[in-house]
Amino acid sequence: MIQNIQINLDSNIDLDKALPQPIVRYRNVTKAFGDHVVLKELNLDIMPGEKIALIGPSGSGKTTIARLLMTLERPSSGTIEVNGEMLWHMQHKGKLIAANEKHLHRMRSSIGMVFQHFNLFPHMTILQNVIEGLIQVRKTPKRQAQEKAMELLTQVGLQNHIKHYPSQLSGGQKQRVAIARALVMEPQILLFDEVTSALDPELVGEVLDVIKGIAAKKDTAMLLITHEMDFARDIADRVIFTDGGVIVEQGTPKEIFENPKSPRLQNFLTRFLSDRQSEPYKANKEIAAGNDL
Amino acid sequence: MDMLAIDLLPPLLKGLQLTVLLTIFSTILALCIAFLAGFARLSKFRLVRGFATVYVEVFRGTSLLVQLFWMYFALPMLVDIRFSAMTVAIIALGLNYGAYGSEIVRSTILAIPKGQVEASIALNLTPFQRLRRVILPQAWSIMLPSFGNLQIELLKGTSLVYLITLAELTYQGMMLRTYNIAQTAAIFIWILVLYYATASILTFIIRLAERRANVGRG
Amino acid sequence: MWDWNYTWDILPELIKVVPLTIAITLAGFIIASLLGVPLALARRSKSRWFSIPVTAIADFIRKTPLIIQLSVIVFVLPQLIGLSLPPFFAGVIGLGIHYSTYLSEVYRSGIDAVPKGQWEAATALNFKKLKTWIRIIFPQSIPPTIPVMGNYLIVMFKETPTLSAITVVELLMTAKELGSTSFKYLEALTLVGLIFLALSYPSALIVRAIEKRMQRRGRSVLTK
Numbered sequence: 001m002i003q004n005i006q007i008n009l010d011s012n013i014d015l016d017k018a019l020p021q022p023i024v025r026y027r028n029v030t031k032a033f034g035d036h037v038v039l040k041e042l043n044l045d046i047m048p049g050e051k052i053a054l055i056g057p058s059g060s061g062k063t064t065i066a067r068l069l070m071t072l073e074r075p076s077s078g079t080i081e082v083n084g085e086m087l088w089h090m091q092h093k094g095k096l097i098a099a100n101e102k103h104l105h106r107m108r109s110s111i112g113m114v115f116q117h118f119n120l121f122p123h124m125t126i127l128q129n130v131i132e133g134l135i136q137v138r139k140t141p142k143r144q145a146q147e148k149a150m151e152l153l154t155q156v157g158l159q160n161h162i163k164h165y166p167s168q169l170s171g172g173q174k175q176r177v178a179i180a181r182a183l184v185m186e187p188q189i190l191l192f193d194e195v196t197s198a199l200d201p202e203l204v205g206e207v208l209d210v211i212k213g214i215a216a217k218k219d220t221a222m223l224l225i226t227h228e229m230d231f232a233r234d235i236a237d238r239v240i241f242t243d244g245g246v247i248v249e250q251g252t253p254k255e256i257f258e259n260p261k262s263p264r265l266q267n268f269l270t271r272f273l274s275d276r277q278s279e280p281y282k283a284n285k286e287i288a289a290g291n292d293l
Numbered sequence: 294m295d296m297l298a299i300d301l302l303p304p305l306l307k308g309l310q311l312t313v314l315l316t317i318f319s320t321i322l323a324l325c326i327a328f329l330a331g332f333a334r335l336s337k338f339r340l341v342r343g344f345a346t347v348y349v350e351v352f353r354g355t356s357l358l359v360q361l362f363w364m365y366f367a368l369p370m371l372v373d374i375r376f377s378a379m380t381v382a383i384i385a386l387g388l389n390y391g392a393y394g395s396e397i398v399r400s401t402i403l404a405i406p407k408g409q410v411e412a413s414i415a416l417n418l419t420p421f422q423r424l425r426r427v428i429l430p431q432a433w434s435i436m437l438p439s440f441g442n443l444q445i446e447l448l449k450g451t452s453l454v455y456l457i458t459l460a461e462l463t464y465q466g467m468m469l470r471t472y473n474i475a476q477t478a479a480i481f482i483w484i485l486v487l488y489y490a491t492a493s494i495l496t497f498i499i500r501l502a503e504r505r506a507n508v509g510r511g
Numbered sequence: 512m513w514d515w516n517y518t519w520d521i522l523p524e525l526i527k528v529v530p531l532t533i534a535i536t537l538a539g540f541i542i543a544s545l546l547g548v549p550l551a552l553a554r555r556s557k558s559r560w561f562s563i564p565v566t567a568i569a570d571f572i573r574k575t576p577l578i579i580q581l582s583v584i585v586f587v588l589p590q591l592i593g594l595s596l597p598p599f600f601a602g603v604i605g606l607g608i609h610y611s612t613y614l615s616e617v618y619r620s621g622i623d624a625v626p627k628g629q630w631e632a633a634t635a636l637n638f639k640k641l642k643t644w645i646r647i648i649f650p651q652s653i654p655p656t657i658p659v660m661g662n663y664l665i666v667m668f669k670e671t672p673t674l675s676a677i678t679v680v681e682l683l684m685t686a687k688e689l690g691s692t693s694f695k696y697l698e699a700l701t702l703v704g705l706i707f708l709a710l711s712y713p714s715a716l717i718v719r720a721i722e723k724r725m726q727r728r729g730r731s732v733l734t735k
Contacts, residue, residue, distance in 0.1 A: 070634065070635055071634060072631055072634060072635075101640070105637060105639065108634075108637040109637055111635075112635060112636075113631075113635040115628060115631065115632065115635070117628050118628075119626075119628035119629060119631060119632035119635075120632070121629065121632070121647055122651065123650045123651055132636070132646065133636035133637070133638070136636075136638060136642045136646060137636060137637050137638060137639075137642075181636070182635065182636075185636060185637070350708075350712055350715075351708060353715075354669075354707065354708045354711045354712045354715065355669070355704045355707045355708050355711070356669040356670070356671070356672045356683070356707055357669075358672040358673055358675070358683060359672055359682075359683055359700065359703055359704050359707060360704070362683065362686075362687075362696075362700055363700045363701065363704055366690065366696040366697075366700060367696045367697040367699075367700040367701060370512075370695075370696060370697040371512075371513075371697055445574055448574075449574070449575070449576040449577070452576035452578050452579065453576075453578060453673065455578075456676060463576065463578060463579065466579075467582075470586070477586050477587055477590060478583075478587045478590060478591060481579055481582060481583050481586070481587055484579055485571070485575045485579055485580075485583075488574070488575045488576060488579070489571055489574055489575055492574040492575070493574075
């Protein structure tokens with residue numbers, strides 16, 4: 001396996017330097033929990049600033065893809081590269097061994113995550129939640145940290161709640177704080193793990209709007225695991241459909257939603273979109289079939 | 294290896310016999326008192342509640358050893374009756390751990406969801422039937438682990454009765470020391486091992502009881 | 512029967528010993544609180560070489576009588592390693608070690624109660640292990656355990672008479688001495704009981720009040 005990696009690195013160096021390099025590369029990543037194989041030989045490249053929507057049925061491995069990158073799970077086999085460097089392996093006396101915590105800590109600074117269940121720190125105010133990472137990890141001085149935090153909290157619309165505690169906020173507000181907290185660390189890639197799935201329906205919109213705003217303004221790469229198809233269509237450069245631990249199909253939103261090629265994806269979309277009253281897809285299907293609406 | 298000192302065992306085992314006897318009798322007494330006092334504290338009669346509360350707070354608020362000494366040395370001076378060390382030990386242990394037990398009973402009964410009571414009323418069960426068929430079976434399985442812990446404390450409590458010259462395990466060990474001071478370490482190690490073994494057996498029995506009480510629960 | 516004159520005579524003698532008894536309790540509690548931390552961490556350790564022996568030893572200490580453990584410190588240590596501790600220190604250390612096993616359980620349950628998501632959020636923000644413990648985990652794990660710790664403080668106070676068996680001068684020992692000279696055990700022992708009650712009952716009420724207040728406040732702070 002080490003020989004293969006050597007070859008890949010070499011061929012990277014031969015490429016024209018003007019071409020952008022992926023910031024994240026999954027190479028043959030497999031993850032199994034006991035006997036249950038969740039991801040099979042996954043290969044995925046994420047380019048800088050790319051916004052990717054990851055869709056698929058439950059248990060298809062979407063969340064695991066994110067958790068492996070965020071170092072919350074360890075791959076069973078395969079490698080993940082971040083900015084050309086191995087995430088889960090490191091060089092030691094000329095050999096490649098499993099990464100230790102120091103290495104992971106260094107690599108992690110480019111990656112951030114927003115969780116389905118927010119995971120805000122309940123014993124800190126909103127402002128304290130957002131500055132905590134800057135102060136403890138980046139060693140930013142308190143004044144500066146607070147300024148940056150206020151900037152972001154204003155961006156997500158919560159500047160009037162900085163002295164509140166998480167328990168005093170609605171789900172939508174909490175998630176917006178979580179987004180600010182992750183963003184303030186200026187990661188190169190931000191992972192969103194079904195961030196609206198735990199919200200009451202009327203609160204989903206405010207969070208999606210915030211994310212759309214960020215996607216438009218910032219060049220942070222984003223991996224968005226979501227069930228909100230309209231949102232995925234609006235925001236993504238690329239949509240990836242996974243099922244049973246493999247990438248079944250990927251492409252632009254237009255390709256995926258209007259022209260799904262694989263039967264599994266077609267199945268998923270009809271099931272999903274009819275449940276969620278997303279008429280445009282069905283309408284397009286009708287038009288494509290030459291029927292009147 | 295003479296460190297094993299098996300010859301120390303016979304007198305120690307004799308003491309252990311008394312310890313086990315003491316534990317069994319005290320546990321029975323403590324259990325009875327726990328339920329009596331526990332229910333008394335839930336009674337609608339203020340006088341009954343008051344008495345039970347005073348008993349519980351007094352016995353929980355003072356030390357077991359003080360209670361033992363008081364019953365063995367002070368009580369005879371008050372009422373001119375001499376109790377045997379064994380009697381005093383059983384009564385003191387029963388009263389002390391019964392007080393703690395009553396708290397377990399009381400808080401568990403209070404924790405049973407009100408819906409159970411309401412369902413029983415809707416089915417027209419008598420209060421007695423409600424208690425016996427619905428409340429107690431559920432409460433019992435919740436109380437068991439806490440009773441298990443209390444049981445271990447009671448076992449440890451029996452070691453203190455050596456101070457009122459009851460010839461249980463600790464007493465035998467201390468006596469042995471006076472004859473074989475060189476084997477002090479071995480004696481104490483044996484005593485600790487015997488207590489631990491007894492505690493482990495008690496824990497095992499409670500686990501069996503827990504499993505039986507939880508039959509059929511998801 | 513009851514001799515009131517004698518009672519008033521010995522009361523000051525007994526009250527004089529109260530500060531010492533409280534000192535023993537506090538010293539033992541401090542040792543137990545401190546020892547409980549490494550114990551709890553060792554028992555939670557992912558490495559089984561660590562967690563299993565430590566759990567076994569802690570279990571052994573917790574389930575065997577304090578009086579024997581005290582006797583080991585006082586009688587066996589001098590023989591074994593030549594260490595002869597004065598009764599006060601032997602008593603405090605024995606008390607501390609015995610109850611550290613209980614407190615480590617309390618710490619463990621507090622830590623386990625912190626939701627897994629908090630650990631993951633700390634990882635996502637790239638916190639180092641120590642920072643995660645100090646800034647995120649402990650502030651959430653400790654407050655709910657305070658009433659329980661308060662209870663154990665009171666329990667340890669009521670355990671101090673056991674130390675009289677290794678000749679530590681606390682309340683019970685003093686009462687025994689007074690009684691042995693005058694043969695009037697009734698007054699001495701009753702007073703001791705009342706003094707214990709007078710100190711532990713209000714303390715228990717305070718702990719219960721703290722617990723109620725924390726339940727009312729705590730519920731709002733510690734939800735997601």
